[in-house]
Amino acid sequence: MNTSNSTNEIIVKMVLNNWNTALSRVDAVFSELSNEELYKQIAPGKNRGIYILGHLTAIHDRMIPLLGPGKQHFPELFELFVTKGDNPSAEIPEPPTLRESWQIINQLVEQQIKKVKTNEWLEKHTAVSKEEFVKEPSRNKLNVIINRTVHLSYHLGQLALLKKKKQ
């Protein structure tokens, strides 16, 4: 292994560690919240926990095709939890269904991540053309992980408000 590979390995490990930590923390909050608590708003008039559960599942579902050959698994969730905002009177899947979808997507994303070799992380993700990528080399697979880690953390800060302890 040369120095360059070893450097890349450290960086990839570092980024994936941050992703896995954020994911575990969010997963722990969802596990801790009862189905009833999921229906609570994070603050008066703001998104409910269940909306954030659906939202994160839908956003992570979209990571599957970005990281390599693979398809979105629950495309219908994107419309409900990303395109549309939270609306307590809208019909959405029940907590047990969404909890299961969340786990399925977590597993599929993990499988996709494992397929990417160290030297492939700086290659373009699948939604960017070769021409665009020459101009913007940061639109690579590793940046997808960094960006989604930041997004996860944004919502973790909100989900923490549903927990009984002050955060």
Place this chain on the structure above:
Amino acid sequence: MNTSNSTNEIIVKMVLNNWNTALSRVDAVFSELSNEELYKQIAPGKNRGIYILGHLTAIHDRMIPLLGPGKQHFPELFELFVTKGDNPSAEIPEPPTLRESWQIINQLVEQQIKKVKTNEWLEKHTAVSKEEFVKEPSRNKLNVIINRTVHLSYHLGQLALLKKKKQ
């Protein structure tokens, strides 16, 4: 420039872009909030906006010595906004003072970041010993930025709740 340097440059640029984006978004929310709005809690019984302003300033202040030779500028803020939780009856600096401290720290951190050369980002940060660093090479300067970007985003998700528009 060899391939390895160019790879490192892309990665550093990518990480700093994510940091700068998160910082600008948080800064925009603080600018948008009036002094009065800063005293509101993000959710009933939770931290006030002003506590988060002090908290982020104190945490970023600690980045200064981590990234290279340099000192914490407002060490007293750490006690008030990190060691202690938010307590509406505690005496803390007024919004104009904290807003100014936040700007000063942002500038100092930016200066520290500019001093780090591309090939120095994977070197150990100053709070880790050489022995520990051999075992945990991810405790480097670049990881400080990734970690603080994730932390910023956590609180951005909460600060967004103080804005009038639904987030």
